[in-house]
Amino acid sequence: MTFASLAFYVFAGATIGAGLGVILARNPVHSVLFLITAFISVAGLFVLMGAEYLAMLLVVVYVGAVAVLFLFVVMMLDVDFEELKKGFADYIPLAVILGVVLIVEIGFTVAAWRFTDSAELARQHPSPTAGQVVTDPTGPNNVESLGLILYTDYIHFFQIAGMILLVAMIGAILLTFRERVGIRKQDVTSQVGRKRAEGVEVVSVPTGKGIQG
């Protein structure tokens, strides 16, 4: 067994183990921590496949942003998960029946599993240029090949993704932003434009009398 295949089994095992942990952990905070472990293990798998850019992206975006957001939501909203789970056991017979049906169906599909040649080819070379990395070490690297395809062949999708993000932004602002009345705002122009005469009053104080009025 080479080191690469050993690493694969370690990462794959950790991914599955952490995945089970996400749904089995009683404490939701632990679930999120398991989720982070799963993300990092998957990032390791990506590195083994030679997709180091995707691996870093996964760590930065999913662990750095999404998982932390989950953690915030879970910890700050104080949802009573025990309350939510109440009465769940009543549905177990139905769930077992549905689960068995689904497993049988998936089994039938897997039994008849066969791919076309084009699918086989597409899987080996997810993007035309990424395939070259394996055969030609001087070819474009991960980020370059991703950039080449994202901003040329996939420009259409890239632009629509931008519009979708714009919608998300408009929605978030529209549904949550409330103009607050009666708050004092800082106005830099009026602060800078203030004259000495408006702010300072020169009073001549007679000795021994203090300031009057």
Added chain:
Amino acid sequence: MTIWDNITFAFPEIFIAIALMILLLVGVFTSGKYGREIGWASIGVLAVALYPVLFGTAAQTADLFNGAFATDGFAKFSKVVIYTGAAVSILLSGHFMEREKINRFEYPILILLSTLGMSLMVSSTDLISLYMGIELQSLSLYILAAFNRDSLRSTEAGLKYFVLGALSSCLLLYGASLIYGFTGATTFDAIAAAGLTANTTGLILGLVFLISGLAFKVSAAPFHMWTPDVYEGSPTPVTAFFAAAPKFAGMALFARVMVEAFPTIIAQWQPILVIISILSMAIGAFSAITQTNIKRLMAYSSIGHMGYALMGVAAGTAQGVSSVLIYMSIYLIMTLGTFACILAMRRPEGMAENISDLAGLSRTQPALALMFTVFFFSLMGIPPLAGFFAKFYVFMAALDAGLFYLAIAGALASAVSAYYYLAVIIKIWVNEPAPEFDRNVGQSVKGIAALATLLMVIGIFTIVPMLTGYAETAAGALFR
């Protein structure tokens, strides 16, 4: 094809995108003071975008962006209907939004954004652009449903729509990934080519998920649960918009995916669509009987109508696709007209939404009563109103494709649905009058209701022959 060619052919979409961003900036920098003007400007944007669709580069047939986006007769027809539907929805909203004090400038901008999504949907010939078009459209719709954010019902409608919509997007995405896995392609023509040799079991599994996701978007049974609540909770002009253009876009996309990407396995997907169609017609007919709220009634009516339109898709022929386009175009006019009438149901204390509020309308407001009657007869499919021809063409398409039992089920469902439409009409003409409605509902609402009524009555001479000609050309584009 160079990138510049791609840009010229996608000009209507690019124009809408840039124009709406400019309008958004104008709205933000003027602190939303010019909401009404931005509404008018948005209608102008849609009108200008119609020009390249009809006469410009977008009217030609081309495959762009590596087969992700196509301009053809089908897309042209759909875009004309969608832009018109969206513009009419903006017109309908003005007065209502001002009365409810939610006339924010983001409303027309969100309508433009979802119109952009729909425009991309009907032109998409790739699973990725299909998904992204749907998401752009749906995300805007979720926000619109919750637009009246101080109303509990509106926010509930938005949340419900969002959660269920996200679930359906997951189904759709899962189906798309399975299809990609088994065919190695995302463009429709490559999927169709691979469909000849691919493992059909895996492909069908993916297809079933894809159909489920699309059926949710057009609110066909058994994925219709969200419709009544969202229709009832959303502000009425938003409901009018939901019932019109997005339904058309969803159904057009449905037809395009089925006949362009999966023509070789029609024997597998036809029964699925037949079942969805029969279920939708049945649920639409039977559940509507017990409704007391007019918006919920329209929701169930729309579920039923989606069932009829799916008959044409299930036929899977050029005739079927053209009948879907005719059906959805006429349905769009009927539903916008009906909602214009519903918008006229306003009392000083607020909107009247119960069917009982319509009692004796013929004595208090005969014109409105007449318009309601025409629309309901048209929705029922009574000749010589335009709604009859919509149904006539889908039934003919189903019969010619050999789906006799589907046509019989459709006829039975029509008979049942006639019952609840007639119940409302009887209430309007026979019962003792309920308190009168406020007559000040805005000129555009009255104008649209009157125009739609006129189109229903004289449709046999005007829109029906026109639509049949164009729809035939449009459907032919998918079978080249």
